[in-house]
Amino acid sequence: MASLMEDEVFRSFAKYAAIITTKLLLMGPVTAYYRLTRKAFQNPEDAAAHSSKPEDLKQLVRTNDDVERARRCHQNDLENIVPFVLIGFLYSLTGPDPAWALLHFRVFVCSRFIHTVAYLRALPQPSRGLSWIVGLLTTMSMAHSVVHSVVFH
Amino acid sequence: MASLMEDEVFRSFAKYAAIITTKLLLMGPVTAYYRLTRKAFQNPEDAAAHSSKPEDLKQLVRTNDDVERARRCHQNDLENIVPFVLIGFLYSLTGPDPAWALLHFRVFVCSRFIHTVAYLRALPQPSRGLSWIVGLLTTMSMAHSVVHSVVFH
Amino acid sequence: MASLMEDEVFRSFAKYAAIITTKLLLMGPVTAYYRLTRKAFQNPEDAAAHSSKPEDLKQLVRTNDDVERARRCHQNDLENIVPFVLIGFLYSLTGPDPAWALLHFRVFVCSRFIHTVAYLRALPQPSRGLSWIVGLLTTMSMAHSVVHSVVFH
Numbered sequence: 099m100a101s102l103m104e105d106e107v108f109r110s111f112a113k114y115a116a117i118i119t120t121k122l123l124l125m126g127p128v129t130a131y132y133r134l135t136r137k138a139f140q141n142p143e144d145a146a147a148h149s150s151k152p153e154d155l156k157q158l159v160r161t162n163d164d165v166e167r168a169r170r171c172h173q174n175d176l177e178n179i180v181p182f183v184l185i186g187f188l189y190s191l192t193g194p195d196p197a198w199a200l201l202h203f204r205v206f207v208c209s210r211f212i213h214t215v216a217y218l219r220a221l222p223q224p225s226r227g228l229s230w231i232v233g234l235l236t237t238m239s240m241a242h243s244v245v246h247s248v249v250f251h
Numbered sequence: 252m253a254s255l256m257e258d259e260v261f262r263s264f265a266k267y268a269a270i271i272t273t274k275l276l277l278m279g280p281v282t283a284y285y286r287l288t289r290k291a292f293q294n295p296e297d298a299a300a301h302s303s304k305p306e307d308l309k310q311l312v313r314t315n316d317d318v319e320r321a322r323r324c325h326q327n328d329l330e331n332i333v334p335f336v337l338i339g340f341l342y343s344l345t346g347p348d349p350a351w352a353l354l355h356f357r358v359f360v361c362s363r364f365i366h367t368v369a370y371l372r373a374l375p376q377p378s379r380g381l382s383w384i385v386g387l388l389t390t391m392s393m394a395h396s397v398v399h400s401v402v403f404h
Numbered sequence: 405m406a407s408l409m410e411d412e413v414f415r416s417f418a419k420y421a422a423i424i425t426t427k428l429l430l431m432g433p434v435t436a437y438y439r440l441t442r443k444a445f446q447n448p449e450d451a452a453a454h455s456s457k458p459e460d461l462k463q464l465v466r467t468n469d470d471v472e473r474a475r476r477c478h479q480n481d482l483e484n485i486v487p488f489v490l491i492g493f494l495y496s497l498t499g500p501d502p503a504w505a506l507l508h509f510r511v512f513v514c515s516r517f518i519h520t521v522a523y524l525r526a527l528p529q530p531s532r533g534l535s536w537i538v539g540l541l542t543t544m545s546m547a548h549s550v551v552h553s554v555v556f557h
Contacts, residue, residue: 101254102344103344103346109401110401112341112344112397112401113397113401115338115341116394116398116401117394117398119334119338119394120391120394122330122334123330123334123387123391123394126330126331127387140323141323141373142373143375143379144376144380147376147377170447172330176329176330177428177432177478177482178432180337180482180486181426181429184421184425184486184490185421185422185425185426188418188421191408191418192409193409220448220449221449222449224453226449234429234432234433237429241422241423241425241426244418244422245422247409248409248415248416248418248422249419254407256497256553256554262554265494265497265554266550266554266555268491269494269550269551269554270547270551272487272490272547273547275483275487276483276484276487276540276543276544278483279483279536279540293476294473294526296526296528297529299528300529325483333490336490337490
């Protein structure tokens, strides 16, 4: 059982995977914060918890630019962080060079934090685009190592 | 190979992860059911499979409240169940107390079934909100254990 | 460490999981390609990177049928490929028959490539629906094996 956790690369992977998955998870409360402060809800029952006036109910079920921005950021995290963890796990098992593996994990995690700041603050492009592509290339480099390792070893 | 599956905590994890991932997967057919019964499709080719009248095609590509509710429930499942499985796997490898680990898995799985019922039935808040937060805290507690275990042991 | 990668079934799983997760990841660039060629952006800062005329900014933040189709395809991939990898991993650990396991992995991967072609090309139904259901049943068959294996062995 403990054998995976005794491996240096796997321990690094576990740490960075837990950190970046927690960051993905926290996009839920971030979106909820925007919904509550901007009073923009998706469901009538949510609006009803914030106002008992019937005329408010219809008005509070609406979209808001800040909420939609947080949702898009959350969705991009889902689309990129989940594949990173799935492929990073397999990559950790192929016996990569520890320093090289650590570089992959750190570059990916940094790129996603930069991506979130660029998205939520609406920083000018190409800040968000570049941070997205860096994360994408990091994961694809690991996926290539996995396929190469399985096919040729 | 069999070493992971011989571990008590990992076996519990595997069972609950398989159950809750199947539940996530079944939200697809649930949404499809609402699309078919409410006749609200996303693609012209889907509408074409249900009616050959040209004037129907435009009308059948539409949104419907029940369909959108099922989709939001599915999306919330994706955002929460996938991180649970990713982090729960790493947590299982850190050698947690079996009873404590089992409590985490069971509380999470229960919270997500309650969440789905609360969402699809539009139960009054805070039923859905609380079940979401309980699941979130369960996963974050496991993520904390993973990082703590890697950094301090 | 190497013990998982020395297992025949796990090696097959690693290969197919890396391939299909890379395919999921590539839906990001596919959507970006449609956004750039159709000039349909989600964020004002993205539109600003493509035109400096103020009157263009509002017009370029819009939806486009091809972009929305690529996004739905990406979303369906997320909803189906991620559960496949999660459950496929647990399934690989239950000691399945190698030929039977390989069949599951190959059928799933094929079904998703067909699904993507059917979606992006808007092929007549039931091509897309069938490829989705085949993938779904493959993953559920593996989930059943996992639960059965944990409960009865």
